[in-house]
Amino acid sequence: MALNAQKPQLDPQYLEKLQDYYSEHKVIPSYSVLAGLWGISAKSWVSECVKRFEEAGYLDWTPDRQLKPGARFFERKLADSTVQAGLPNGAISDGYDLITIDDWLVKIPSKTALVRVKGDSMVDAGIHEGDLLVVEVQPNANVGDIVVAIVDNEFTVKYLERERGAFVLKPANKAYPVIRPRGRLEIFGVMAGLARRTR
Amino acid sequence: MALNAQKPQLDPQYLEKLQDYYSEHKVIPSYSVLAGLWGISAKSWVSECVKRFEEAGYLDWTPDRQLKPGARFFERKLADSTVQAGLPNGAISDGYDLITIDDWLVKIPSKTALVRVKGDSMVDAGIHEGDLLVVEVQPNANVGDIVVAIVDNEFTVKYLERERGAFVLKPANKAYPVIRPRGRLEIFGVMAGLARRTR
DNA sequence: GAAGCTACAGAACGAACGTTCTGCTGTCAA
DNA sequence: TTGACAGCAGAACGTTCGTTCTGTAGCTTC
Numbered sequence: 215m216a217l218n219a220q221k222p223q224l225d226p227q228y229l230e231k232l233q234d235y236y237s238e239h240k241v242i243p244s245y246s247v248l249a250g251l252w253g254i255s256a257k258s259w260v261s262e263c264v265k266r267f268e269e270a271g272y273l274d275w276t277p278d279r280q281l282k283p284g285a286r287f288f289e290r291k292l293a294d295s296t297v298q299a300g301l302p303n304g305a306i307s308d309g310y311d312l313i314t315i316d317d318w319l320v321k322i323p324s325k326t327a328l329v330r331v332k333g334d335s336m337v338d339a340g341i342h343e344g345d346l347l348v349v350e351v352q353p354n355a356n357v358g359d360i361v362v363a364i365v366d367n368e369f370t371v372k373y374l375e376r377e378r379g380a381f382v383l384k385p386a387n388k389a390y391p392v393i394r395p396r397g398r399l400e401i402f403g404v405m406a407g408l409a410r411r412t413r
Numbered sequence: 414m415a416l417n418a419q420k421p422q423l424d425p426q427y428l429e430k431l432q433d434y435y436s437e438h439k440v441i442p443s444y445s446v447l448a449g450l451w452g453i454s455a456k457s458w459v460s461e462c463v464k465r466f467e468e469a470g471y472l473d474w475t476p477d478r479q480l481k482p483g484a485r486f487f488e489r490k491l492a493d494s495t496v497q498a499g500l501p502n503g504a505i506s507d508g509y510d511l512i513t514i515d516d517w518l519v520k521i522p523s524k525t526a527l528v529r530v531k532g533d534s535m536v537d538a539g540i541h542e543g544d545l546l547v548v549e550v551q552p553n554a555n556v557g558d559i560v561v562a563i564v565d566n567e568f569t570v571k572y573l574e575r576e577r578g579a580f581v582l583k584p585a586n587k588a589y590p591v592i593r594p595r596g597r598l599e600i601f602g603v604m605a606g607l608a609r610r611t612r
Numbered sequence: 613g614a615a616g617c618t619a620c621a622g623a624a625c626g627a628a629c630g631t632t633c634t635g636c637t638g639t640c641a642a
Numbered sequence: 643t644t645g646a647c648a649g650c651a652g653a654a655c656g657t658t659c660g661t662t663c664t665g666t667a668g669c670t671t672c
Contacts, residue, residue, distance in 0.1 A: 233522060233523070234522075234523075237516075237522055239475045239479075239481045240481055240482045241441055241475060241480070241481040241482070242440060243475065243477065243479060244477070244628080244629065245629075245631095246628080246629080246630095247477045254650075255650085255652085256649095256650060256651045257631085257652095258630095258633085258651080258653095259649070259651080260630090261631065261632085262649090262650090276440060276446075278442065280443065280446070281440070282438045282439055282440040283439045283440070287439075290522070290525060290527050314515050315515045315519075315527075315545070315547075316515050318545070318610065319514055319608055319610060323432075337539065340536065340539040340540070340544075340609070341539070346514070404612070405612075406610070406611060406612040407608065407609050407610040407612065408608070409517065409518055409606065409607070409609075410539070410606050410607050411517060411518060411605070412605060412606055412607075413549070413603070413604075413605040445658080445659080455619095455621045455622065456622095456660070457620085457621080457661080457662075457663085458620055459660090460660065463660095478660095480660095
């Protein structure tokens with residue numbers, strides 16, 4: 215009957231420490247370890263806090279009742295381009311939907327390979343030297359796809375185009391020539407995304 | 414004294430099933446759950462298999478002796494640009510070093526935000542519309558950095574440059590003008606990387 | 613054809629697990 | 643100044659954990 219059924223408070227420091235632990239070990243620790251992590255000496259209180267994080271969506275349970283990260287556990291601040299007026303130091307939208315960059319980039323882990331880009335033959339497509347190309351490994355591709363092909367025992371990233379009935383590999387850089395492979399064109403996979411680190 | 418001290422065999426199917434489970438729950442299950450997962454009804458055998466995966470580097474232990482993913486657990490095929498001759502269908506190098514794209518891109522999770530790129534004002538820097546910018550949130554930056562600034566209540570991604578004593582924001586696209594903010598320039602963070610999905 | 617090995621099954625066991633209950637302390641509103 | 647409540651501590655308890663030991667079926671090897 216309480217009018218203001220205020221939600222129990224959950225300590226953001228606890229969550230951060232858990233996330234740091236998870237970031238290091240990729241596993242949710244046991245209650246006793248959690249107690250040490252949080253500076254608490256009572257498992258009963260850990261149990262209480264876990265319940266709150268569970269209700270808030272940060273923690274969850276496997277079908278076998280093992281504690282696991284919840285839907286919101288991995289959320290990062292996904293900032294939207296349009297900022298509401300007057301937000302002081304972090305114009306963060308409340309809409310969290312993204313889980314992991316990994317999950318976002320690779321859909322079929324078993325068929326996905328990572329290729330480090332060498333050279334600047336694809337700069338006009340926004341693909342730079344040193345970028346990590348997310349490639350779905352498959353032996354065929356469609357015209358217009360950016361493909362990773364094997365030419366002269368080396369990987370090449372190029373556009374797959376068709377020219378007078380034959381497949382050609384077109385760079386996205388005027389300084390490079392179109393590659394017209396003689397014989398069969400061996401395709402390693404199709405580009406599905408990329409990751410770049412600039413720091 | 415055995416000449417060929419052959420390594421115990423480890424079932425790749427077991428590893429795959431574990432990776433699938435982990436991919437779904439983000440947690441290593443208990444031995445009894447593992448037994449069910451692997452179609453084994455003896456925990457003793459699970460223990461044996463775990464030991465093998467541990468020796469192979471796929472599993473590891475926390476300081477509190479909890480089972481956790483090992484260094485090789487997350488490895489993806491990282492293909493190198495230079496291909497050795499005559500590899501049939503996957504020119505995959507043996508050097509696995511990468512863990513997760515997430516780990517590779519974000520170093521300080523608590524200070525990292527994700528910004529979706531709008532517009533094409535930075536195409537010449539290889540930043541396209543729709544890309545996910547990995548931003549380290551901090552109120553200051555160095556000249557030459559690609560920064561996310563707040564201008565007119567909107568996020569803008571630009572180069573931070575200095576011009577006649579004042580900070581300016583330079584786009585990487587000739588079609589856009591240099592932004593010369595009047596008053597204080599509010600910086601949201603510095604670009605640390607990006608992720609793009611093209612499929 | 614006996615010995616040895618691998619791949620499991622099954623049971624026993626102590627340690628660790630998470631839950632629950634009681635109790636204490638500080639704070640705040642009535 | 644007295645409840646009421648939130649934040650913890652501490653102990654009890656039944657369950658589940660991972661380890662270890664014994665046993666067995668199938669295969670290979672000499």
